[in-house]
Amino acid sequence: MPLVDTNWLEKNLDKVKIIDCSWHMPQTKRNGFEEYQELHIQNAIFLDLDKNSKTDTDLPHMLTDIKSWEKIVSYMGIGNEDQIIIYDNSDVISSCRCWYNFIYFGHDPSLVHVLDGGLKKWMNEKKPTVNNLTNTISSNYIANEKKELVKDKKQIEENINFNKFNVIDARSRERFEGKVPELRKGLRSGSIKNSFCLPFSDLINEDHTFINRKKILEKFKLTKCELDNNITFTCGSGVTASVLALAYSLINNKYMPKIYDGSWSEYGKF
Template sequence: MSLVDTSWLEKNSDKVKIIDCSWHMPQTKRSGFEEYKKLHIENAIFFDLDKNSKTDVDLPHMLTDVKSWEKILSSMGIKNEDQIVIYDNSDVISSCRCWYNFIYFGHNRNLVHVLDGGLKKWNNEKKPTVNNLTKTINTNYVANEKKELVRNKKQIDENIFISKFKIIDARSRERFEGKILEPRKGLRSGSIKNSFCLPFSELINEDHTFITKKKILEKFKLTKCELDANIVFTCGSGVTASVLALAYSLIDIKYMPIIYDGSWSEYGKTKI
């Protein structure tokens, strides 16, 4: 159950830890934390996708190390046995990246959920919100890193020749096909050789909910990618790749999300 709906969360809010992982593309000039301070679901804890990532690289929100992750979750008051519901107020459905991070660092995937429709749907339904900062009590979170759930550039390059896994890109078709400039400076246009394209936006309704499982399956089939193969997701910087990974987990409950963490922010630096 990767997704929960707003009614479920409203009924079970006292039984779960709620996380606001709103993150916005730099060009939007929006701050997830500033918006959180003005309005959020009661008891939600803010997760800063930029600050809670690897800080010693020039790539955006890469996975941090195990010790840092343990400190982050411990400071948020998260326990290993906690059931987690993550939401966002973002056009790129950034909650899915936080969902992936939890699973990568070993939180029981059956205990990690994304709020379908996020804060947008919650607000549209006039459900209660607050503006006070949520107080937390430090815990002693212990992570269990699953390195098999991430791919690096070397593995991506090798795979072009040995084809051990298939790659699906979540960016727009115009970016994937190199028809427009990349939003981040210093990156060439285009895509990884032999990869497939499924824009994440095609899986999201106007109210920020996911389309039905049947439609998700149809969208994946339209990519012409072998769906029984090992699938790795990529995008611009690892955020919307996680949207595809969550969507795929809805139609294949055994699938564990695998992301090319550097995504085009790293690969697009390559000269051809």
């Protein structure tokens, strides 16, 4: 299953590789790495979504190339057979984006998990944290890119006419319907034609855990989107789209996450 709970992780801290992938929206003025330095779960390695993304683009945290990803993961000391637990301390549940990245680059999906509730739940339960940087020994990670799991703008535009897959948007309904301005400059308001809306926050409890599977299914059914294996998720910049992708995989174990990487940061440009 894509999720593990805090009690399981506490019992298995030395048996898994742990990643802190806290990323915050710019307007929050929070810094994930600075917060990691102050405290984190024992053995956790920090992964900066922005710094470890594609560099030759003005779009935020786009997937990097395969060779760069191999270097990133090797530097973290993670091997191809390692079980990985990813957490965050973010209101946008950024750990799910890291989960997607690993699956996109070919890590066995059964070995990649997100900590349900993240650091917020861990700390609320008064489980131990540390502030020392985690030492790593470099590995020789080999990636296997799954290009079918990402959509680009051309594919999204063509799909409007040919309807080969459905698109579900994770942004708020107000943003989806164009009733409020976009947070990033240079973007129009609105959404991709024929897409559906399911705000990612509808799937998250106050303690940052996912709602139960029955409720997740109900939320997806309310979109009126056909619930098959051919759904692509989008959002503002590809982070909360991954929250929907993980949630959908909880109710459809045959689903492999598909993301429009550029999302509205690309599609909504004037």
